[in-house]
Amino acid sequence: xxxxxxxxxxxxxxxxxxxxxxxxxxxxxxxxxxxxxxxxxxxxxxxxxxxxxxxxxxxxxxxxxxxxxxxxxxxxxxxxxxxxxxxxxxxxxxxxxxxxxxxxxxxxxxxxxxxxxxxxxxxxxxxxxxxxxxxxxxxxxxxxxxxxxxxxxxxxxxxxxxxxxxxxxxxxxxxxxxxxxxxxxxxxxxxxxxxxxxxxxxxxxxxxxxxxxxxxxxxxxxxxxxxxxxxxxxxxxxxxxxxxxxxxxxxxxxxxxxxxxxxxxxxxxxxxxxxxxxxxxxxxxxxxxxxxxxxxxxxxxxxxxxxxxxxxxxxxxxxxxxxxxxxxxxxxxxxxxxxxxxxxxxxxxxxxxxxxxxxxxxxxxxxxxxxxxxxxxxxxxxxxxxxxxxxxxxxxxxxxxxxxxxxxxxxxxxxxxxxxxxxxxxxxxxxxxxxxxxxxxxxxxxxxxxxxxxxxxxxxxxxxxxxxxxxxxxxxxxxxxxxxxxxxxxxxxxxxxxxxxxxxxxxxxxxxxxxxxxxxxxxxxxxxxxxxxxxxxxxxxxxxxxxxxxxxxxxxxxxxxxxxxxxxxxxxxxxxxxxxxxxxxxxxxxxxxxx
Amino acid sequence: xxxxxxxxxxxxxxxxxxxxxxxxxxxxxxxxxxxxxxxxxxxxxxxxxxxxxxxxxxxxxxxxxxxxxxxxxxxxxxxxxxxxxxxxxxxxxxxxxxxxxxxxxxxxxxxxxxxxxxxxxxxxxxxxxxxxxxxxxxxxxxxxxxxxxxxxxxxxxxxxxxxxxxxxxxxxxxxxxxxxxxxxxxxxxxxxxxxxxxxxxxxxxxxxxxxxxxxxxxxxxxxxx
Numbered sequence: 001x002x003x004x005x006x007x008x009x010x011x012x013x014x015x016x017x018x019x020x021x022x023x024x025x026x027x028x029x030x031x032x033x034x035x036x037x038x039x040x041x042x043x044x045x046x047x048x049x050x051x052x053x054x055x056x057x058x059x060x061x062x063x064x065x066x067x068x069x070x071x072x073x074x075x076x077x078x079x080x081x082x083x084x085x086x087x088x089x090x091x092x093x094x095x096x097x098x099x100x101x102x103x104x105x106x107x108x109x110x111x112x113x114x115x116x117x118x119x120x121x122x123x124x125x126x127x128x129x130x131x132x133x134x135x136x137x138x139x140x141x142x143x144x145x146x147x148x149x150x151x152x153x154x155x156x157x158x159x160x161x162x163x164x165x166x167x168x169x170x171x172x173x174x175x176x177x178x179x180x181x182x183x184x185x186x187x188x189x190x191x192x193x194x195x196x197x198x199x200x201x202x203x204x205x206x207x208x209x210x211x212x213x214x215x216x217x218x219x220x221x222x223x224x225x226x227x228x229x230x231x232x233x234x235x236x237x238x239x240x241x242x243x244x245x246x247x248x249x250x251x252x253x254x255x256x257x258x259x260x261x262x263x264x265x266x267x268x269x270x271x272x273x274x275x276x277x278x279x280x281x282x283x284x285x286x287x288x289x290x291x292x293x294x295x296x297x298x299x300x301x302x303x304x305x306x307x308x309x310x311x312x313x314x315x316x317x318x319x320x321x322x323x324x325x326x327x328x329x330x331x332x333x334x335x336x337x338x339x340x341x342x343x344x345x346x347x348x349x350x351x352x353x354x355x356x357x358x359x360x361x362x363x364x365x366x367x368x369x370x371x372x373x374x375x376x377x378x379x380x381x382x383x384x385x386x387x388x389x390x391x392x393x394x395x396x397x398x399x400x401x402x403x404x405x406x407x408x409x410x411x412x413x414x415x416x417x418x419x420x421x422x423x424x425x426x427x428x429x430x431x432x433x434x435x436x437x438x439x440x441x442x443x444x445x446x447x448x449x450x451x452x453x454x455x456x457x458x459x460x461x462x463x464x465x466x467x468x469x470x471x472x473x474x475x476x477x478x479x480x481x482x483x484x485x486x487x488x489x490x491x492x493x494x495x496x497x498x499x500x501x502x503x504x505x506x507x508x509x510x511x512x513x514x515x516x517x518x519x520x521x522x523x524x525x526x527x528x529x530x531x532x533x534x535x536x537x538x539x540x541x542x543x544x545x546x547x548x549x550x551x552x553x554x555x556x557x558x559x560x561x562x563x564x565x566x567x568x569x570x571x572x573x574x575x576x577x578x579x580x581x582x583x584x585x586x587x588x589x590x591x592x593x594x595x
Numbered sequence: 596x597x598x599x600x601x602x603x604x605x606x607x608x609x610x611x612x613x614x615x616x617x618x619x620x621x622x623x624x625x626x627x628x629x630x631x632x633x634x635x636x637x638x639x640x641x642x643x644x645x646x647x648x649x650x651x652x653x654x655x656x657x658x659x660x661x662x663x664x665x666x667x668x669x670x671x672x673x674x675x676x677x678x679x680x681x682x683x684x685x686x687x688x689x690x691x692x693x694x695x696x697x698x699x700x701x702x703x704x705x706x707x708x709x710x711x712x713x714x715x716x717x718x719x720x721x722x723x724x725x726x727x728x729x730x731x732x733x734x735x736x737x738x739x740x741x742x743x744x745x746x747x748x749x750x751x752x753x754x755x756x757x758x759x760x761x762x763x764x765x766x767x768x769x770x771x772x773x774x775x776x777x778x779x780x781x782x783x784x785x786x787x788x789x790x791x792x793x794x795x796x797x798x799x800x801x802x803x804x805x806x807x808x809x810x811x812x813x814x815x816x817x818x819x820x
Contacts, residue, residue, distance in 0.1 A: 124643030124644075124647065125643070125647065194654050197650070197654075198647055198650050198651060198654075201646070201647075201650050202643040202646050202647045202650060203643075205646050206642070206643045206646050207643065232650065232653060232654050232657070233653075233654075233657050236654040236655070236657035236658045236661070237657055237658070237660070237661040239658060240658050240659075240661040240662050240665070240766075241661065241665075243762070243766075244665060244762070247751070247758070247762065251751050251752055252751075252752035253751060253752045253755075253758040254674075254752070254755065254758070255665060255669065255755075255758065259674070271674050272669070272672035272673060272674035272675070272755060273669070273672075273755075274668050274669065274672070276668075277665055277668045277669070280664070280668075281661060281664075281665065284661075
């Protein structure tokens with residue numbers, strides 16, 4: 001431990017007013033919890049939207065009681081119109097990708113634990129950090145407000161392909177104000193995440209405590225650092241794209257709308273724009289975004305598993321390098337989303353190679369996990385179960401990526417449910433499992449109480465089995481030629497697939513209901529859970545060395561910790577048992593070779 | 596303002612890690628030595644503003660790279676009509692460059708001032724105010740350029756070249772306004788004798804970057820490809 005009296009860069013006194021303490025807080029821990037709360041609200045909104053879509057797909061034209069309350073135009077007589085189906089699909093995807101999969105594993109856990117894991121008392125720019133959350137919250141409000149404008153939210157999908165997204169009301173319901181609100185929301189969201197990334201990067205580079213070299217950072221901290229570097233690049237490109245889209249809409253410019261375009265028998269006044277330009281700008285962000293969603297999960301899961309296995313990963317360094325390689329390659333592969341866009345086939349080939357290459361670091365990561373797990377005496381708890389579930393989902397969803405990486409196969413499968421199954425498993429469900437693993441693992445530190453393990457395990461098994469029941473059949477539907485984004489199936493060959501859709505719908509409803517067990521566990525444990533000890537999992541990293549649980553305002557009290565060891569010294573002989581804390585000066589026998 | 600007597604701002608000395616250390620002493624320049632003897636670590640990690648400013652500049656570079664790629668794609672279409680740039684832009688360029696010189700003068704004076712030499716004829720804030728004024732002149736000049744274009748009948752949606760002109764100049768002007776906000780912050784901190792050298796350096800890096808960015812944008816808009 002060392003004196004931090006000279007430390008002045010980011011010191012701020014504990015707040016006293018309610019507003020400064022809980023609303024406009026500068027404390028990274030409060031901001032992390034605010035992000036988590038936002039993600040929690042968003043995920044339940046997104047889930048209910050998916051329920052509505054699934055009911056409609058299983059039993060088209062069946063009235064859903066109360067649906068007209070959500071939109072009288074979109075659901076006359078409680079029956080969903082085709083346009084409203086697409087509007088719900090767009091909002092489900094946008095909410096889940098941006099406000100759940102980006103905010104929870106990266107912004108929420110990263111905000112709370114990155115400064116603690118590096119041994120700092122806060123982020124270097126707390127005001128930017130506070131702005132980051134409130135800007136993101138504003139973005140969410142702007143997006144949700146599109147439900148309440150006259151023709152509802154946009155129906156263009158989360159990718160908002162031009163030209164339909166850029167021509168205004170003539171493009172369909174929600175293509176007027178809905179698109180403007182969508183683009184404004186995402187543009188604002190980008191600002192929030194850029195501010196967050198700035199803090200994450202500088203925290204990792206500059207605020208590490210004495211002895212905390214880069215290779216001594218836990219894998220979760222590495223994952224957040226790599227993700228913030230990606231966020232900085234990706235969101236900085238999406239924002240100008242959103243600005244240009246809004247201008248096409250409201251100012252009559254022609255960035256994305258080509259000449260002589262006739263929509264609904266109306267000649268559009270635009271000229272010369274490029275529809276592919278939007279796709280390039282979008283996917284240059286969009287593909288890294290899926291890694292922004294999954295890499296924090298990889299870090300969290302590795303962190304949780306190591307604690308449960310009581311031994312480090314086969315290679316700490318290779319795991320970090322692989323996550324770094326994923327980050328770099330993710331910018332070179334984005335064109336694989338555009339194989340069917342009419343792009344030059346040579347470009348398709350150029351994007352196909354890195355897409356196949358990116359499977360190498362992914363495979364290395366998976367093999368390190370599996371190899372490390374081999375023969376390990378795993379401590380089974382809800383967090384480690386969800387970590388195992390993450391690996392399972394990542395493999396199941398990732399394997400189909402090998403097929404989709406090849407343009408010749410992708411052209412057949414691109415517009416089918418095969419792709420829906422692929423990305424939901426590998427990016428959606430896997431990332432959600434990462435969030436759950438992180439929640440069950442860090443909840444005791446965040447709230448000072450334990451979560452109920454029995455309810456947690458029930459939640460895990462229902463979610464694990466349920467997720468496979470929902471998303472595996474998607475692959476079969478896709479191979480059978482079932483197109484995606486359709487709101488009803490009337491052709492002969494798709495009608496035969498409707499029972500599969502009904503099965504998926506039932507699975508989705510039940511799996512969704514199981515999430516209320518989690519919500520109950522979260523809320524109940526928050527107030528009435530068993531009080532948590534400082535280090536319930538006998539873990540080694542700095543978040544478990546805080547003087548109190550939850551950590552005090554400045555994380556470590558009067559003294560910042562000094563780091564003496566690699567993050568994962570498990571399976572050693574020390575005075576504490578089979579592990580030695582990073583901040584413990586104790587020299588231990590048979591310690592793992594330091595990185 | 597020039598006659599006001601201020602206390603010299605705090606001097607940000609390099610802390611000796613053997614005597615004092617703070618959060619950040621394990622920073623990127625400060626790897627653990629092979630023998631594990633942390634006491635032998637001599638270097639100290641930079642204040643976050645020094646790193647943070649490069650992170651900010653990288654993000655801005657990415658944003659304008661995206662705009663550039665859009666412009667290049669769009670220039671390839673048949674309806675691109677190149678137009679002569681308003682002449683006031685060249686004057687604005689000189690004003691912006693002059694503001695960089697005054698900021699640099701100011702930075703040096705503040706450094707001397709921070710070093711404890713106080714028999715300067717003028718308080719260093721004077722040059723900061725001049726920089727601020729020149730920055731505002733630049734933004735006003737850009738607005739004049741817009742008015743000139745408008746008078747010639749070039750609006751935002753007239754043709755793609757005018758669209759990009761307005762978008763790029765507006766995006767750049769917004770960033771310059773952000774820089775002006777930074778300058779005001781520096782002036783305030785200086786008057787409170789609480790300015791950190793790293794904050795001043797970060798602000799000046801940002802400001803000079805705005806020059807380079809503007810020169811790049813001017814070239815991009817001026818070129819006939």
